[in-house]
Amino acid sequence: MAVSALTLDRLCIHQVTLMQCDFRASIECFSRHGVRRTAVWRDKLDEFGLSEAVRILKDQGVSVDALCPGGLMTAESPTDFREAIDRNRIWLDLAAELGAQSMVTITGGLPDGHTDLSAARQRALKGLAELVPHARAVGVKLALEPLHPMVCGVRSVISTIGDAMEMLDELDADDIAGLAIDSYAVWWDRNLQAELARAGSRILHFHASDWLPDTEDLRFDRGMPGDGMINNPQIRGWMEQIGFHGPVEVEIFSHKNWWKQAPDDVVLKILERMERSL
Amino acid sequence: MAVSALTLDRLCIHQVTLMQCDFRASIECFSRHGVRRTAVWRDKLDEFGLSEAVRILKDQGVSVDALCPGGLMTAESPTDFREAIDRNRIWLDLAAELGAQSMVTITGGLPDGHTDLSAARQRALKGLAELVPHARAVGVKLALEPLHPMVCGVRSVISTIGDAMEMLDELDADDIAGLAIDSYAVWWDRNLQAELARAGSRILHFHASDWLPDTEDLRFDRGMPGDGMINNPQIRGWMEQIGFHGPVEVEIFSHKNWWKQAPDDVVLKILERMERSL
Numbered sequence: 001m002a003v004s005a006l007t008l009d010r011l012c013i014h015q016v017t018l019m020q021c022d023f024r025a026s027i028e029c030f031s032r033h034g035v036r037r038t039a040v041w042r043d044k045l046d047e048f049g050l051s052e053a054v055r056i057l058k059d060q061g062v063s064v065d066a067l068c069p070g071g072l073m074t075a076e077s078p079t080d081f082r083e084a085i086d087r088n089r090i091w092l093d094l095a096a097e098l099g100a101q102s103m104v105t106i107t108g109g110l111p112d113g114h115t116d117l118s119a120a121r122q123r124a125l126k127g128l129a130e131l132v133p134h135a136r137a138v139g140v141k142l143a144l145e146p147l148h149p150m151v152c153g154v155r156s157v158i159s160t161i162g163d164a165m166e167m168l169d170e171l172d173a174d175d176i177a178g179l180a181i182d183s184y185a186v187w188w189d190r191n192l193q194a195e196l197a198r199a200g201s202r203i204l205h206f207h208a209s210d211w212l213p214d215t216e217d218l219r220f221d222r223g224m225p226g227d228g229m230i231n232n233p234q235i236r237g238w239m240e241q242i243g244f245h246g247p248v249e250v251e252i253f254s255h256k257n258w259w260k261q262a263p264d265d266v267v268l269k270i271l272e273r274m275e276r277s278l
Numbered sequence: 279m280a281v282s283a284l285t286l287d288r289l290c291i292h293q294v295t296l297m298q299c300d301f302r303a304s305i306e307c308f309s310r311h312g313v314r315r316t317a318v319w320r321d322k323l324d325e326f327g328l329s330e331a332v333r334i335l336k337d338q339g340v341s342v343d344a345l346c347p348g349g350l351m352t353a354e355s356p357t358d359f360r361e362a363i364d365r366n367r368i369w370l371d372l373a374a375e376l377g378a379q380s381m382v383t384i385t386g387g388l389p390d391g392h393t394d395l396s397a398a399r400q401r402a403l404k405g406l407a408e409l410v411p412h413a414r415a416v417g418v419k420l421a422l423e424p425l426h427p428m429v430c431g432v433r434s435v436i437s438t439i440g441d442a443m444e445m446l447d448e449l450d451a452d453d454i455a456g457l458a459i460d461s462y463a464v465w466w467d468r469n470l471q472a473e474l475a476r477a478g479s480r481i482l483h484f485h486a487s488d489w490l491p492d493t494e495d496l497r498f499d500r501g502m503p504g505d506g507m508i509n510n511p512q513i514r515g516w517m518e519q520i521g522f523h524g525p526v527e528v529e530i531f532s533h534k535n536w537w538k539q540a541p542d543d544v545v546l547k548i549l550e551r552m553e554r555s556l
Binding site for chain 1 (some may be wrong): 388390392393394395396399426427428430431432436437438440441444465466467468489491493494495496506507508509512
């Protein structure tokens with residue numbers, strides 16, 4: 001299927017892709033190459049604080065599609081669970097101040113020593129439900145992101161678009177909650193095209209990176225689009241068929257390669273890949 | 279859900295769990311501890327050759343539930359594909375000589391540089407279909423095993439019980455083809471209980487190991503049942519509810535831990551875990 005080339009106004013690069021930079025350096029690097037959209041990485045925000053971050057973004061003309069990651073609400077201890085909810089309310093406030101459409105929200109994994117996925121999913125759902133009023137109040141969407149099954153235990157007890165859809169059905173708050181789809185997490189799903197169609201207007205974000213054949217790490221060894229096994233343009237095409245025309249958000253976690261490169265080279269490589277691999 | 283303790287006659291330990299041993303030493307170790315069932319690892323068979331292997335098994339009173347792994351039939355080049363089929367016919371002959379019920383069959387991943395999962399799945403299905411007559415002739419079942427989505431690219435283009443069921447539906451040879459279910463591959467699936475029920479009598483094998491919270495490797499860092507996040511007794515319970523009463527086959531790939539231990543210690547640890555974690 002032919003997909004039109006991605007245009008610069010639809011390219012977003014997640015700040016975490018330049019983990020080697022501090023907050024300011026990453027935003028300046030995007031701006032220098034004409035990249036006008038990012039998703040802010042929460043830990044990076046802590047480096048300069050909110051007001052300085054907002055100033056940097058404004059000065060550089062870079063807008064924020066989302067704050068990442070929120071959620072992590074599967075703690076079994078009521079105290080820990082409550083603290084997680086409180087933290088998320090603060091993160092939602094930060095997202096609002098950044099002008100972000102969404103907070104990308106992951107459920108969290110299994111607490112230490114636990115094996116009950118179903119109970120952890122119930123707690124995550126309860127957490128989402130508790131965040132809905134505050135998300136509405138500040139006007140920031142909860143973009144629920146299923147992660148790859150290989151991080152089911154430690155990062156997300158929902159693993160497929162179907163899992164996330166089921167949780168959103170139960171949450172019943174489509175005005176303020178939707179989906180973030182990451183090609184890295186779902187590319188292997190044989191029903192991907194149908195699942196995307198079923199998700200339809202719930203899809204708020206599309207993250208893209210690539211799966212390397214020689215992946216060595218379960219979290220931090222993602223590839224540059226075009227270097228691996230994921231047909232990102234095909235997935236984007238499927239999403240456009242169902243009416244998604246948001247940005248393609250490049251999000252690469254890469255300990256051994258891209259986080260060691262010169263930031264300008266990373267951004268130039270992404271721009272080079274826009275035509276054929278995004 | 280209460281599950282009865284696993285009994286020794288239903289315990290099978292895959293030979294690969296003792297990768298540190300040669301063919302003879304692993305079988306002798308099983309026998310020494312009263313373990314009477316194994317699944318032979320194909321590479322280990324090469325060490326002594328078939329007739330010596332059969333003699334060792336007979337002398338030690340260890341029977342063979344399966345030969346692992348067969349399949350790997352996703353090559354795009356017609357020559358490579360043909361060679362894969364020829365190799366599998368030989369492996370089926372070996373499995374028959376070993377008295378194995380099945381050859382555990384994995385599809386293989388994506389060929390180098392390819393991104394078309396659907397085409398690779400079609401080739402794997404074609405491969406299975408070509409093996410059916412020979413499998414029938416030698417009386418060895420094709421036990422199709424979905425692997426974890428994290429090895430989709432390199433080992434198996436089918437990742438869920440649903441994927442495997444769809445392939446078996448198309449193959450339409452339930453007399454000679456069925457499923458091998460590995461808890462390590464499918465534990466994260468929220469529909470697991472329902473999928474097992476749907477698979478029903480197609481299930482020929484149940485492999486068990488555990489998912490470690492700090493997993494460092496995509497293939498060779500499996501845990502001892504009881505050390506991780508998988509509720510193996512619950513999964514066995516679900517399988518028994520639908521009439522599966524075959525052995526529990528412990529299959530642990532563990533570069534950094536169990537493959538470095540004394541083989542007797544590994545087997546003793548498995549026996550110790552039979553009561554609560556298998």
